[in-house]
Amino acid sequence: MPDISALRADTPALVKNPNLIHLNNAGAALPPAPVLRAIHEHLDLEAHIGGYEAADAKATDIAGFYTAIARLLNANPRNIAFATSATDAYARILSAIPFRSGDAILTTENDYVSNQIAFLALQKRFGVKLLRARDTAEGGVDVADFEILLKKHRPVLAAVTHVPTNSGLVQPVAEIGKICREHGVWYLVDACQSAGQMALDVEKIGCDFLSATMRKFMRGPRGAGFLFASDRALDAGLELLLPDMRSADWTGPDEYATHPTAQRFEYWEMPPALVLGGKAAAEYALSVGMDWIENRVKMLADLTRKKLAELPGVQVLDKGAERCGIVTAHATHWDSKTLLEKLWAENINCRVSSLTSAQIDFPRKGVTWALRVSPHYFNTEEEVERMVGVL
Template sequence: MLDLISLRAETPGVQHVVHFNNAGASLMPKPVIDAITAHINLEAEIGGYEAAVVKKEAIQDFYVSTADLLNTTADNIAATANATDAYARALSSIPFDRGDVILTTINDYVSNQIAFLSLRKRFGIEIVRASDIPSGGVSVADMAEKIRLLRPRLVAVTHVPTNSGLVQPVEAIGQICQEYDVLYLVDACQSVGQLPVDVTQIHCDFLTATCRKFLRGPRGMGFLYVSDKVLSRHMAPLFVDLHGAAWESADTFRLEPTAKRFEDWEFPYALVLGAAEAHRYALNVGLSAIAERNAELCAKLRSQLIELPGVHLLDEGEQLSSIITLFCEQQAATNLKDILLTEHINTSLSMHGAAIIDYDRKGMKTATLRISPHYFNTEDEINTLVETLKRTLA
């Protein structure tokens, strides 16, 4: 049982807003805020380089706490500016040739899909998307068949897509990739902090995430998990700087042996320290307890939303995430979001351009309203949201 009173007491934002935009950027808890501001003050007092030296051990804890989140080691973690930055660094380390196949899904994140298209334009790779099962979510059987027949250079799956409530079967796909020795990239941007994520069970070679969403960390920080297999094969991002490699002679360099070869030298260390605090905070609350609480809140909210006149949920899949996407016959999603905001209720929009394949097959040509509860939300806040929507639709 979570101590909701203490958790909310440590979350200053709940005094001002009802926050259901945790899939966008969650409310930071006070220990995270304090870690960031304390380091900024330290930099102001003694200088940025000097402050980094003073806080060297605390900075290293970013790698330890992130590794603990994913059940790996600190040497397998790289700090990045955001999830998309991490994803691009992973992609750039793969030596694609013309005709290579990237096998992905129809629900992979928009930035990932655009990156695949860019690779196709630049290198002539092929993009293949596995089919979905009727209940929603990618077909593991079709994935297995396509891996067997196509032997893709890369399999890429978004664990929890940005819309439609899906949780993709990344562990089952990872077992197939391991069997065929295919590189496997998992976008866990919306799942880390919301659900337990274990890279040893997923069997991925890369995993990317941001700190600002369900992990409740600061904006401007992300991370990349890199497997021992990738490191042992001397894979590295296309552009390595002096932090990721040592310049040995005029014409040679030596890669950093750990995942730090995927990093740049310059970091916003205040945010690194804040992210480390956020990761420890999630671990202390308990990832299983967070997942259980989120499932309870979302089940309650979904059951009330489907009773509202003209409201249709777009969520599908055998397991549902803490992302609820809906459209309403009477009001455009943009209007609903603005109306809720006037009542200090934060939600967000899921645009057609962020999920073109999924929304086209559902006949959705406009934005939808995205509601993303998290464990610190209350049943009273859910009731406030539903009552506001009910008044608006009436």
């Protein structure tokens, strides 16, 4: 079992400020020392010998990014691409789907705000029809309704956010993946909030695409993310809407050849320091152990929900058969700005989710905002108790 004190000692922010209680890991987690070291060392190398030369010198290490992410997802390195964020990865994937007027996208009521906006933009520009499967009374997508809509409308794409940004809900992505595979529908999973806090296996999920960021529970750098593209997607020739000289080769004056691997979803300009930081973050998570991380994060989140629910007038908002490391709560006597200022004054980092992130979920819960608390494995039970005590 990993040593919590050792993990905290390997987190520079906590060494510098032992009183810091960072419970905003769904926003941006505190990076461990190896991640910072990888980034700083490469930037220093660039400063001393030049950017292109540094990338050439570290080509083998940079290639290790794909191996590390593949291990994290139970995938092959050829199916992994670097992106600058989860939203960037998601947009690249959407650009590869050859939508036509009248095509349908099937999603859920709890999909991430940026994804919902992208779907609406596709609807506006290309005449794509947007369908949302309803939620169950317990919370989370109604898989039976999802299947009914899929069979009826034959969507070109099914898209599900594994963990919403505004809730601790965990969607049944593997169940949905089985349905999508049975009917030959392209399946995209947004793992932005689940990567790094939960063990992910693209074979079990059955997705054609998966997108994620490094800055959240992965404990990696901002400006880095990744995507997975299945062999089925690669074999079908899906590619970026606007590829460049990394995504493809210019093979003649009037022709190009798409890269055979998921590199076809990358652009030539990439930040090698952040790629190396992302590699270090993935390797760090794997060394700690994803199963242990998942169990500890869920334990801390359950404790947080229990303690918040004991406060007078506080409503814990998370629903669903399975819940994770994001905890949301609301109280009518709370003011969002004052609440955060009170926590910050005590060196406690949390965040507020607003209505603009949950236009379907929050009205149904009768709130316009929620306090979001997101512990990670380096947090302690005492920190949760301290946060609740301040509230």
